[in-house]
Amino acid sequence: xxxxxxxxxxxxxxxxxxxxxxxxxxxxxxxxxxxxxxxxxxxxxxxxxxxxxxxxxxxxxxxxxxxxxxxxxxxxxxxxxxxxxxxxxxxxxxxxxxxxxxxxxxxxxxxxxxxxxxxxxxxxxxxxxxxxxxxxxxxxxxxxxxxxxxxxxxxxxxxxxxxxxxxx
Numbered sequence: 001x002x003x004x005x006x007x008x009x010x011x012x013x014x015x016x017x018x019x020x021x022x023x024x025x026x027x028x029x030x031x032x033x034x035x036x037x038x039x040x041x042x043x044x045x046x047x048x049x050x051x052x053x054x055x056x057x058x059x060x061x062x063x064x065x066x067x068x069x070x071x072x073x074x075x076x077x078x079x080x081x082x083x084x085x086x087x088x089x090x091x092x093x094x095x096x097x098x099x100x101x102x103x104x105x106x107x108x109x110x111x112x113x114x115x116x117x118x119x120x121x122x123x124x125x126x127x128x129x130x131x132x133x134x135x136x137x138x139x140x141x142x143x144x145x146x147x148x149x150x151x152x153x154x155x156x157x158x159x160x161x162x163x164x165x166x167x168x
Contacts, residue, residue, distance in 0.1 A: 008046065014090035015056035016044035018140065019069055021100050025116035028132065029064050032110055035155040040122060041129040043114075044090060057093040065114045066105035069095035075140045078131060080152070080161040088158075094140060134163055 019027035028040045043064040047056040054071050076092035106114040122128040123136035130152045
């Protein structure tokens with residue numbers, strides 16, 4: 001697996017947004033690239049040097065889905081070490097759509113699709129990312145607790161992997 005360490009160094013910081021609508025559905029995207037190719041995941045990406053991590057989450061949701069949001073709070077943190085070389089970290093934020101009637105416009109250069117799905121649908125979906133399936137069983141409105149016994153599979157080559165969410 002090629003690691004783009006020349007562009008980002010050996011510590012990566014990403015941001016993701018969990019947008020929940022009034023029906024309890026999550027805004028999810030199906031990726032066209034990388035280890036999440038063909039998988040449902042959260043809109044996410046790397047933090048730019050000119051923005052806060054919260055701003056990055058809002059930007060990524062807007063870029064990938066066209067949905068404008070407001071930030072509610074941080075609900076989780078994922079941290080892993082890829083091939084004992086790269087610290088890969090992502091903060092997950094709870095967001096609220098400014099207008100739930102706003103149509104989704106998937107960024108087709110990076111995504112196959114974007115949709116509103118219920119957590120129960122994602123919890124057993126083989127096309128959902130490991131993180132989404134774990135999140136579906138978590139209390140996302142409360143504090144953070146590390147989940148250390150998760151196996152993300154071998155696709156990324158993590159040598160260390162942790163998720164931070166509060167379990168019921």
